[in-house]
Amino acid sequence: MDTVMRHYRPLWEHHYAADVVSPHSDLSPYKVLVVPNAYLMDDEGVNAVTEFARDGGTVVMSFFSGVVDACNRVRPDGYPGAFRRLIGAKIDEYWPARPGERFTVEFTDGRTATADWWREDIHLETGTALATYADGLLAGRAAVVANDFGAGRVVYFATLLEQDAFDRVLIGELTAAGVDNRFDGLPAHxxxxxxxxxxxxxxxxxxxxxxxxxxxxxxxxxxxxxxxxxxxxxxxxxxxxxxxxxxxxx
Structure with missing residues (x-):
């Protein structure tokens, strides 16, 4: 629930109307699909998310998604399993942080943010890095990936960013996708x-x-x-x- 709420919080605070839907639902009315750490997903759901992006939607996805199928079997061909082509990257190694460990992530615009709990050693294929790790053994490797897929776009978080940095990326993607927000600028309360x-x-x-x-x-x-x-x-x-x-x- 904490994971779901950290994805939902910026939508609530910035007054975006959000529906909680199954990947088996009709996704055609939406411009952006937020996928919070969807570890288990069946083939039908994977295909629905993939086609959503291919048809022009924006998918914002967090780490540890698409790892196992509906029977909890690890998907073949390495991580991230079902979504490798979608995110445009292969995960060479999961790299969980030590208790209390924090590390720095640097965005392409020069801004930095703190991250913790989880990292992934990512090898970019068709995707590009929106942010990279700035220190440690993974310095220079992608921490946030963007990938053009079909007519759409995918943004993948390979680490647990501090909330403000995560919010900034997510709200930026909603704005770029043209999601209506008639209450923009009003206070979060x-x-x-x-x-x-x-x-x-x-x-x-x-x-x-x-x-x-x-x-x-x-x-x-x-x-x-x-x-x-x-x-x-x-x-x-x-x-x-x-x-x-x-x-x-x-």
Missing amino acids: LECAVREDERHEYLFLLNHDAEAPVAVPVGSGTDLLTGRSASGEITVPPLGAAVVRRARRA
């Missing part, structure tokens, strides 16, 4: 959701902060909790809520 019917959309706004109100641009609509018209923006009080009905966007 404001929970936002949108529901629609044939004519209207409904903005659900919950302020989880006990002290600070939040001003939210809403255009023109009606606050259904108060019955008042909303124009321009609405202020959600501390520990308060608002539900705004407005015309559905074209």
Whole structure:
């Protein structure tokens, strides 16, 4: 659960609506698929993730994915098993960190980040390094890999990056993929959701902060909790809520 939450946290804090789906679901409505350490995956799921990228989607995947099949049998042809062509790299060796060990990762733009717990000794094939290990025996080897696959793109994390660095990469991929975020720039403590019917959309706004109100641009609509018209923006009080009905966007 901790692993899933560290992938979900940046989506929540940056107000991206995320669905939790099986790889056997219809993935066609999505632009980005986040795969958190999917150690076990059957062939149907592997094919679905692969075709999602081939058809133009972006896949963000973390280490230790695709290692075994549905019967918990290690896949042949070395690590990462099912996803070697997808990530564009072969894992020569798993390289877990010692307890308490931390190491530095350097991105191609010069920024650095701390990582711990896990590393992989990666041999790039069609992929390129977004970040490399900056110290230790794996210095210079890829820590984060990007690979163009079909019409899509895959980003693979071969280590456990500190949360802020992971968030930055993930949000960058969502932005590049054109994922809609109508609540961009609002504080993380404001929970936002949108529901629609044939004519209207409904903005659900919950302020989880006990002290600070939040001003939210809403255009023109009606606050259904108060019955008042909303124009321009609405202020959600501390520990308060608002539900705004407005015309559905074209």
